[in-house]
Amino acid sequence: MRAVPALQEVIRDGIPDRGMPRVRRLTANELNQLVAYVRSLGRTTSPATRGNEERGRAIYEKSGCASCHIIGGQGGSFGPDLTEIGMSRGAAYLRQALLGPAEALPRGTSPVPGRGFAEYLPVRIVTADGREIRGVRINEDPFTIQVRDAGNRLHSFRKSDLKDLDKEFGKSLMPGFRGRITDVEVEDLVAYLSGLRGVR
Secondary structure, three states, X not given: OOHHHHHHHHHHHOEHHHOEOOOXXXXXXXXXXXXXXXXXXXXXXXXXXXXXXXXXXXXXXXXXXXXXXXXXXXXOOOOOOOOOHHHHOOHHHHHHHHHOHHHHOOEXXXXXXXXXXXXXXXXXXXXXXXXXXXXXXXXXXXXXEXXXXXXXXXXXXXXXXXXXXXXXXXXXXXXXXXXXXXXXXXXXXXXXXXXXXXXX
């Protein structure tokens, strides 16, 4: 795996043009320990839930979650890829995201450095000719915006060409499970998602 040698190199040599100094006074063993610690920061501890993983998988499949989410290369790409969600999100976050998705929009989970804005933000666009497009923001700069619609089509617009651009902060296109499934089923679904830690 290339990730560990690359991280060792960054720690050992730094990133001078970004202001990160190099660290040269570590033994090979200390460097390996530091790499292991840094990598652990992105992981959660073992799943903290009372649910049943197998029942949670059945709820995931029955609820049609795969129409928007990918697990292990299978499913839709409208929402976040969940293949490793159990490594990056704890049970409390997952529970909140299931019950009230708009209350827990992810920030900066994209591998693109410096994104930092709320991802999967719903937007409504009206073009100069009156066409309406609804979807989630994929990228944005001061002059353009890129949006993915529910049909998985990517749209790119110059903002100056639009009649209307509404960013729907505080909303999510994911339907919440609050009131739709029981508390036990929520815990089962959280257990399933917490167990997703990459393709085994």
